[in-house]
Every structure is written in C-alpha cells, then in structure tokens.
Amino acid sequence: MELPLLPTTVIGSYPRPKWLREVIALRKAGRISEDDLKEAFNDAAVTVMRDHLIAGIDVPTDGEVKRDEMVEFFAERLKGFKFYGPVRVWGTAYYRKPSVVDKIEYVRPMLLDEVEFTKSISYTPNFKVTITGPYTMGYWSYNEYYKSRRDMVFDLAKAINSEIRSLVDAGAKIIQVDEPAIHSTKDEVPWAIEAVNESIKGINAKLMVHICYGDYKLVAPYLNDLKVDQINFALKIYDYKPLKLLKEVGFEKELGAGVIDVHNKRVESPEEVQKDLMTILRYFPPEKVWVNPDCGLKLQPRKIAFEKMVSMVNGTRLAREELKKGENRK
Amino acid sequence: MIKFRISIIGSYPRSPSLGKVFSRFRAGKVSKDILEKEVMRRESTFLSLVKDIGAHYSTDGLLRWDDLLDVTFSYLSGQEKGELMRFFDNNFYYRKPVIKDRLRARLEEYLSYLQGDIELAKQVGYTGTLKAVIVGPLTYSLLSDNQYYETVEELIMSYSAEVNSVLKNLPRGINAVEIHEPSIFAKGVKTSLLDRLKDAYQTLLSGVQVEKHLITYFYINSSRIDLLLSLPVDVYGFDIIENMNILGVLYRKVKERRVFLGVLDTRNTKIERVSTIRRVVEKAREKGASEVLIGNAAPMDFIPEAVVIKKLKLLKKIGGA
Ligand SMILES: [Zn+2]
Numbered sequence: 001m002e003l004p005l006l007p008t009t010v011i012g013s014y015p016r017p018k019w020l021r022e023v024i025a026l027r028k029a030g031r032i033s034e035d036d037l038k039e040a041f042n043d044a045a046v047t048v049m050r051d052h053l054i055a056g057i058d059v060p061t062d063g064e065v066k067r068d069e070m071v072e073f074f075a076e077r078l079k080g081f082k083f084y085g086p087v088r089v090w091g092t093a094y095y096r097k098p099s100v101v102d103k104i105e106y107v108r109p110m111l112l113d114e115v116e117f118t119k120s121i122s123y124t125p126n127f128k129v130t131i132t133g134p135y136t137m138g139y140w141s142y143n144e145y146y147k148s149r150r151d152m153v154f155d156l157a158k159a160i161n162s163e164i165r166s167l168v169d170a171g172a173k174i175i176q177v178d179e180p181a182i183h184s185t186k187d188e189v190p191w192a193i194e195a196v197n198e199s200i201k202g203i204n205a206k207l208m209v210h211i212c213y214g215d216y217k218l219v220a221p222y223l224n225d226l227k228v229d230q231i232n233f234a235l236k237i238y239d240y241k242p243l244k245l246l247k248e249v250g251f252e253k254e255l256g257a258g259v260i261d262v263h264n265k266r267v268e269s270p271e272e273v274q275k276d277l278m279t280i281l282r283y284f285p286p287e288k289v290w291v292n293p294d295c296g297l298k299l300q301p302r303k304i305a306f307e308k309m310v311s312m313v314n315g316t317r318l319a320r321e322e323l324k325k326g327e328n329r330k
Numbered sequence: 331m332i333k334f335r336i337s338i339i340g341s342y343p344r345s346p347s348l349g350k351v352f353s354r355f356r357a358g359k360v361s362k363d364i365l366e367k368e369v370m371r372r373e374s375t376f377l378s379l380v381k382d383i384g385a386h387y388s389t390d391g392l393l394r395w396d397d398l399l400d401v402t403f404s405y406l407s408g409q410e411k412g413e414l415m416r417f418f419d420n421n422f423y424y425r426k427p428v429i430k431d432r433l434r435a436r437l438e439e440y441l442s443y444l445q446g447d448i449e450l451a452k453q454v455g456y457t458g459t460l461k462a463v464i465v466g467p468l469t470y471s472l473l474s475d476n477q478y479y480e481t482v483e484e485l486i487m488s489y490s491a492e493v494n495s496v497l498k499n500l501p502r503g504i505n506a507v508e509i510h511e512p513s514i515f516a517k518g519v520k521t522s523l524l525d526r527l528k529d530a531y532q533t534l535l536s537g538v539q540v541e542k543h544l545i546t547y548f549y550i551n552s553s554r555i556d557l558l559l560s561l562p563v564d565v566y567g568f569d570i571i572e573n574m575n576i577l578g579v580l581y582r583k584v585k586e587r588r589v590f591l592g593v594l595d596t597r598n599t600k601i602e603r604v605s606t607i608r609r610v611v612e613k614a615r616e617k618g619a620s621e622v623l624i625g626n627a628a629p630m631d632f633i634p635e636a637v638v639i640k641k642l643k644l645l646k647k648i649g650g651a
Binding site: 085142143184 | 343344346349350352353356396397414419421422423424425597598599600631632633634635636637
C-alpha cells in the first residue's frame with residue numbers, strides 16, 4: 001500500500017449535502033422515484049469524495065452518505081430484526097433502535113453496491129469501507145430473542161464476517177469495523193473483543209477498529225488481542241490523556257490518532273494539529289501513526305467539516321516536514 | 331384474585347413530533363404558547379392512558395423536561411446546564427447540572443406546572459393521585475458537577491434543605507411526591523456519603539405532608555437495601571424485572587413495608603408475561619409486604635412509545651384502582 005508517512009484518513013461519515021437531504025424528503029413524500037433517489041445518493045458520494053480529494057485525505061470514504069444511521073442500516077438488511085419506532089437519545093434527538101426478534105442471519109450483501117460505486121469514483125485504490133461491528137450492533141439493539149447478549153453478538157459476528165468477505169472480493173482493501181460501544185460494559189469487553197475477531201476471521205485486507213467516546217480504561221488491556229492492524233480513537237476531545245494509558249498497556253498496533261474534535265464547531269489550526277501530532281509522536285513512532293478526526297464528521301455543517309479536514313491534512317504536512325528536518329539534522 | 335394498585339413512575343416517551351415542536355421553540359420559530367399547548371395536549375393523552383389502565387398513582391409523564399436532571403432546573407437556581415452525560419448504562423444522555431452558586435429553591439415555575447397538571451387531570455377525568463417528581467439528593471449530587479460547595483456532603487444537605495421548602499409548598503391536589511434515587515445502588519459511592527443520607531432525607535422531608543415514594547431502578551445492590559429502608563418515606567420502590575435473581579433477599583426485607591415493584595422492563599421491547607408478573611408480585615405479598623404497588627420499572631424513554639403503550643396495558647390485567 002503506497003501511503004506517505006502519517007497517512008491521513010477520516011472515520012467515515014461526512015455531512016450530507018443539503019440538496020441530498022431535500023431529495024430524501026421528496027422521495028419520502030413520494031414525489032420522485034427510487035431511481036432518482038439512487039442517482040442522488042451516487043452524486044452525493046461523488047461530491048463527498050471530491051471534498052476529500054481537495055482536502056488531501058490519503059484514505060477517503062464516500063462519507064457514508066447512503067446510510068441513515070450506523071446500526072439501523074444493517075438491521076434493516078439482516079434477518080432477525082424489527083423496528084417498533086424511534087427512541088430518544090437526548091433532548092430532541094431520536095434514533096430507530098431495532099429489536100432482535102428472531103435468529104440473526106445474513107441474507108444478502110449490504111454494502112456491495114456502495115463499495116463498487118466508491119471504487120469506481122475513488123481517486124485512490126486506498127479508500128476505506130466502514131462497517132458497524134457486532135458488539136455495537138448488539139448493544140444498540142433490544143434483545144427479544146437470544147438468551148444472552150453474547151449469543152446475539154456472536155451471531156452478528158458471523159453475519160458481518162460474510163459481509164466483509166463479499167466487500168473484499170469486490171475490491172475493498174481497507175476495512176474499518178466501528179465499535180463505539182465496545183467499552184460500554186466492563187464485564188462484557190473480553191468476549192466483545194472475541195466477537196470482533198470472529199467478524200474479521202480469515203479476511204485478507206488492512207483491518208482497523210474504530211473506538212470512540214467513553215472510558216478507554218475498560219478496553220485498554222485487551223486492545224492487543226484484536227486481530228487488526230490498527231485501532232483508531234477519539235483523542236483530541238480528551239486532550240490526548242489516553243496516550244499515557246495506551247503506552248502503559250503496551251499498545252502495539254498502529255494508532256489512528258483522533259486530532260480533530262468533531263463535536264466542536266471551532267476549526268483547529270494546522271499548527272495546532274502539528275503540535276498535537278508531535279505530542280503523539282512522543283509516545284508512538286511515526287511509522288505506527290495514522291491521522292484522523294475523533295469520529296465521523298457527520299454532525300458538523302459541511303463547510304466546517306471540510307475546513308477541519310483541510311487543517312488536519314495541512315497540520316500533518318507540517319508534522320511530516322518537521323520530522324524530515326529532524327532526520328536531516330541527525 | 332388479588333388486584334394490585336398501579337403506580338406509573340417517571341417519564342413517558344416524548345414523541346418525535348413533540349420533539350420537533352421543542353426544537354422549533356428553541357430555534358425561536360414557535361412561541362412558548364404554542365409549545366405549552368402542544369405539551370398539554372400530549373400530557374392529556376398520557377393521563378387518559380393512565381386513567382384507562384386504572385393507575386392509582388401517576389406522574390404527569392414529565393414530557394416538558396429533556397431528562398430527569400432537567401426537572402431540577404424548574405425548582406432550583408444556582409445551577410447551569412453542562413455537557414451531555416450518559417444516563418447510567420443507557421444509550422440516553424442528560425445535561426449535567428453544573429452548580430455555580432448556592433442552590434436556592436424556586437417555587438413559581440415548578441408549582442405552576444403542577445397546578446397545570448392538576449387542572450388537566452380534572453379535565454380528562456383522571457381521579458388517581460398525581461405525584462410531583464423530584465431527584466433524590468444522592469442522585470442529584472452524583473450526577474451533577476459541583477463547582478460551589480466545599481464537599482459533596484455539604485451539597486447534599488443544601489439540596490435537601492432547599493427542596494424541602496419546595497415540597498412544603500406543593501399545591502393542593504398533589505398528594506404524593508416521587509423521589510428518584512437510582513444512585514443509591516450505584517457502584518463506588520463513598521460510605522461517608524451514604525452515612526449522611528438519612529440526615530439528608532430527614533431534612534428533605536421534614537414537615538412534608540404528602541405521601542412519599544422513593545423510587546430506584548436498574549440495579550439493586552442487596553447490601554444497601556437496609557439503608558434504603560431506613561429512609562423516612564412511605565413507599566419503597568424497586569426495579570424487580572431486571573433483578574429477578576435477588577428477589578428472595580429483597581422480599582425477606584420488605585415485611586410490613588409498602589413497596590412499589592417495577593414489573594415492566596422499560597429497557598427492552600420484549601413484552602412481559604402476565605403470569606410471570608403475577609407470580610413475582612404475589613410472592614412479595616405472601617412474604618409480608620403490607621402493600622404492593624406495581625408499575626413500570628424505570629423511566630420510559632428507552633423504548634418506543636408504541637411498545638410502552640402495549641406494556642402499560644398489561645398492568646390492567648394484574649392491577650386496578
Ligand atoms: Zn466514533
């Protein structure tokens with residue numbers, strides 16, 4: 001894989017262009033066809049890919065613009081799930097939390113169209129495909145069917161494994177399993193790690209896991225057991241405090257370092273990113289560090305999301321130069 | 331067959347359409363009046379449901395508040411809204427109260443809401459007992475960010491004293507108070523805090539004439555049941571649907587007590603079996619509880635409204651006014 005030192009990437013999601021949201025509303029109102037919507041989704045993917053290109057992201061995604069939500073999307077396409085209605089997460093924010101009412105089974109490819117299209121429009125063969133991991137899928141669903149959450153999660157792992165195989169066959173070289181919930185319940189972390197490993201068993205691709213907000217202490221001792229190349233984390237929002245913890249547990253994977261706070265509209269400056277990266281490099285060698293935002297950029301206005309990517313890329317370039325100067329001085 | 335009296339606790343799901351009105355109000359697109367009208371319309375639907383299932387006690391559904399801690403903003407000053415925090419182990423988040431100044435009771439807003447509830451209940455013909463809802467002093471202190479008081483103990487006592495003056499002024503027509511204290515069973519609570527709790531509750535409830543229901547949920551830590559039962563309230567509430575494995579211990583301790591048993595799991599869409607519910611609540615009575623009230627085990631925001639309605643209607647088969 002041809003990539004510069006400190007490769008830059010995104011976590012996955014990116015704000016949908018405003019016009020896409022309007023097209024979706026038109027489709028909901030029955031005023032345009034499914035084909036029109038599909039075309040708009042593809043156009044949106046092109047638009048996002050171009051934002052990533054201009055910003056200079058080394059490993060882009062399609063912004064997950066075709067997916068409404070990270071659990072719902074897969075629950076709608078696997079057998080065994082049912083939706084009763086939206087639930088609130090806070091204030092006036094809602095999501096459709098699915099219920100598992102039957103044995104979970106893989107029926108048909110879920111992301112194949114998306115990946116094939118992304119491949120056709122990507123400016124690099126090194127695009128990334130994200131998929132929600134088995135623990136997070138299970139944790140964010142109601143369990144009406146299985147004796148235990150563990151049983152449910154391992155069936156999910158099987159289904160996800162089938163899906164990832166088909167994505168790799170279609171040409172995906174970099175797969176990221178999203179597990180933002182993996183550290184939600186201390187007692188369950190050990191088998192959650194096993195389940196993630198089950199979901200990527202036998203997969204020949206560059207593999208990474210995304211973990212964000214929460215108490216990393218709960219998952220830190222198990223990170224090296226994940227059979228992946230890289231784990232990326234939200235770090236900026238914690239002012240890089242978890243680096244010490246990662247070092248202490250002897251973290252030996254590649255580190256995807258979150259250097260952009262996705263919950264804050266303030267755009268980090270390139271110098272700030274550079275400085276943060278130099279802090280990170282005090283803990284981990286540059287060959288083992290990738291650069292990314294803390295989490296998906298979806299919640300920001302598109303303009304801000306774009307500016308944050310630009311700063312991240314420019315800050316990384318400054319850091320690369322600084323490293324080079326250091327080399328030359330030696 | 332014995333009928334168990336029903337008590338509906340905590341919040342009822344705020345539907346997305348009501349959520350939208352809140353968003354529009356907060357964006358300055360609709361007036362306070364329109365929001366109020368909409369809240370009252372939904373609350374009236376909720377109270378009709380509660381009436382239909384024959385609930386002896388109920389809250390107003392807490393539709394106007396974003397989360398449990400948000401309720402405290404209508405009866406206390408001295409705090410600001412902070413960042414979103416996870417509400418126990420749920421995928422549900424609340425705004426952390428940040429205590430910036432001495433806490434002081436504010437009567438007007440809270441009491442006027444309650445007055446509105448009383449009138450609405452009359453209009454829909456709900457004749458059960460309306461409960462005012464407050465956050466328990468321990469839960470409040472553990473879920474907020476104290477930037478004012480020297481110690482948590484001091485905060486707990488100050489909170490209790492201020493809320494006491496609210497409770498002593500409840501309008502006629504509110505005949506019970508529901509105190510949410512889930513943190514009493516939380517892990518890692520300092521013993522020194524637990525030791526002060528009895529004092530705090532004496533202060534909180536001194537001179538308060540209405541019935542006092544102390545509500546806990548999600549967990550039961552059996553080593554703290556005695557502490558809970560030492561607090562000066564009338565009804566002790568437990569989430570039993572999520573704690574079936576320790577009912578033996580629990581039931582031995584509630585002899586001659588009035589208890590509330592949360593029998594509907596509000597964290598799972600799976601519908602309970604009436605026979606199971608009946609079995610466990612009858613057991614509590616057999617073991618000597620002087621009264622067993624039944625209802626939802628926890629706030630109802632965690633499952634879709636359609637499922638909540640289905641679950642609440644189950645109560646009708648086991649309970650009644
Ligand atoms: Zn994330």
